[in-house]
Amino acid sequence: MQKTLKQLHEEIKSGTLTIEALVERCKKTIAEKDPEIHALLGMYSDALVSSQIAKAQEMFANGTATMLTGIPIVLKDNILVYGETATGASKILENYVATYDSTAVKKLKEAGAILLGRANMDEFAMGGSTENSAYGVTKNPRDTSRVAGGSSGGSAAVVAYGGVPVSLGSDTGGSIRQPAAFCGVVGLKPTYGSVSRYGLMAMGSSLDQIGPFGNCIDDVEAVYNVISGHDEHDSTSLPDIREQKTDDSNLKKIIGVPWNFVERKGISEEVLANFKDSLKKLEGAGYTIKDVSIPHLEKSLSVYYIVMFAEVSSNLARYDGIRYGLSHPGETSIKSYFESRTAGFGAEVRRRILVGTYVLSSGYYDAYYNKANLVREMLRKEFRDVFESVDVIAMPNAPTPAFKIGEKIADPLSMYLEDIFTVPVNIVGVPAIAIPTGATAEGLPLSMQFIASHLCESTLFTYGRELERLY
Template sequence: MAILDYTLEELHERLVNGELSSVQIIEAVYDKIDETEANVGAFLALNKEEALKHARMVDENGIDPNNILSGLPIGIKDNIVTKGLTTTAASKMLEDFVPVYDATVVEKLAKAGMVSIGKLNMDEFAMGGSTENSAFKVTRNPWDLSKVPGGSSGGSAAAVAAGQVPVSLGSDTGGSIREPAAFTGIVGMKPTYGRVSRYGLIAFGSSLDQIGPFSRTVKDNALVLNAISGYDQRDSTSYKGETPDFTDGIEKGVKGMRIGVPKEYFNEDAKEKGIVDSVRAALKKYEELGAEIVEVSLPHSKYGIPAYYIIASSEASSNLQRFDGIRYGYRADNVNSLEELYVKSRSEGFGLEVKRRIMLGTFSLSAGFYDAHFKKAAQARTLIRQDFEKVFEEVDFLVAPTTTTSAFDIGGKIEDPLAMYMADILTVPVNLAGVPSVSIPCGFSNNMPVGMQLIGKHFDEQTLYRAAYAYEQATDFHKQRPNFKGGK
């Protein structure tokens, strides 16, 4: 096996027994990036000198047998700030921005001994579902380089799927971890809102954003969530309760569990047949493993897309006011007044999709339209959350497709924003309700990976990992590797 085919646990075991050094692992990472990056385009910035320096320090100090992540590599989405390393949010507005502090999750990873490899491409300010909205490059799906990897965390997903890094961090506002995980055939967790600190995450929709991990296996994912979770006084929405060990009980299986299947998520006329067939086959596998399947209803999920795009765009309109050409970021030249500086800096610094959402959000919050739009969206959000609370009185978790289609062609939807927005129809209700959800690979459709999302109760990621692990161990989809179809 190649070094990067090992799980985190296997790499740790080899570090402890001296078969590998952290420097060898990090050098293997950069060799793999050199080999594949021209095709995939996952990274915006690399941290090679500092990463190798960190790895040498880990080797010199000796591997702590009880610290499973020490000396192991991870990639970071480029909207998570990193001290001394450019953080652009894939926008011309922040092209040269070098933060003076680390995000809380970056601090936590450093404390765990993980080695930061570099910053990963994304849709600008996390606004998009294909990673085509980056100001700098288009990331490609390692399974077929003519197709998108999903978004907005497309770089984070593609890097893991391509074997460039074993794990990475992304952010999920309306499906931006789960959709790319599904499109690239890996595991992606959107934790409960508040489980992971947002301090140092460049804000898009503050009541929706949540950082989470990508990995090839369920247990690797749980190990990274262990490291980044926990209360942070710098984030007022951070959860003050205790953080469990997400690997505890992961091998207990699903026997006796009740799985809810939301009928609204299985409208076969609106979904690719191969996706529905794959998820239904996965449900049969769960029955074989001893779980009970129960049909449930989430009737207000149909309002998810309009409610989400009004709320998220309104919050984006507010959050992006800070990028004004004055304090930091892109500043337009040849201006004759303060107003012209504001207008030209924002017009030239923001991409089309970001400007579209700022306009939508500003309109929704404006006098005369607030009650008709934002207030109604907030009311719909409450109903969606109540739907989830009601069904979780009957079942342990829910199972549904992650996406309505497999990965689509690059350029296929970029000119049709409504089609791109509708691609989030199965993921946005989870963010509106603030509950956790993990996407895991469960098959193939049109020769591309299919993702199944498991949705859980607030702060019950443990059950999701346990159920996801049971399915993973009973199948081999997580062992499949992309062939870089269409590569150079």
């Protein structure tokens, strides 16, 4: 059993564990296990690690230490750290060095966390298996013949094998919750706008959200409390949420389940049986399970893949081979542009740019993009209506446990269907958390997600701790 942040904090505070010893222990575990798993793309510079260790020691000495002070953390490689390489797992940014700190990193540094390394991911966060990384797949620590999930597969895997206690990923359509489920760890997708996106490589600007991985709810909550809050650098950042946290004494203890959506063709029998068993456990603990109707939930995957592709097409236009990143000189500037992007982007990224450009093109904008946004608004209203009678909505995180490496990579539609239970959360902008709920007969991790209303992360933590206790 991995030690919690609270346990590590107390050990450092009491002097039974030094920060240097903890960092070296993490580095040793990574050196032993990562060559096989490939969760990391690189370690941050010794200068950065040393400066953060010194800062953490000073914070413990002067009594300003936080729960993250002296704690090693790994970041998904689309989160910028000043002076350090950040590739987004793409060849087009192979040698890119960040020119500023993301807001999440700035807050982690201020809290005294030790930034240790860069986690592998699907290229520009596009994928659900980390097989789309330009630098090789991340394997699942529970079964190395299977994927770790994606797109934040490296961030989930490094926590699962004990390389670090916590990590950061990003979630555009399930990219924190699905790898957390596949690797058997806790993963939080916060409310859209509650954690600044400044310094996060943009994929889908109306969908992306940075969030933490950890071994337990308390650890994930501790990281969330540090990285959340208003940021003037992000125009979509919400007003400071600490003033708006809900009072958990008013919870109804009612869990909504959209059964007509959950009990569907393609869901694994073991996933469904485990989900029902988890709900029975919660019923036994005094919670009420209520069947809820969200009429347009079936449309969520279609809406997501229209909106996200369109935003990808727009956001990735900046990688032109001229301003920064990979550059292939051509006879003309337009040839250089095409050659740089063809050489720099992988197949999945090119596919999404092409489809996104198509749905935004003249004649199709109204038919696809505008229609998708109309349905998105309907979904937002339907979720608001449901949350008037329930505290949380419960669903599985994925229709299957972790699948074999290579099993779905040649079939994009099959891969996209893995997102069926996670994308509605990003479409409506609400928070959700993935919590381990046992394992299959083969020993593969199983998990369920709780979804709460906007800014109700505290409700997720309350429900999550209850589910943790039952397992």
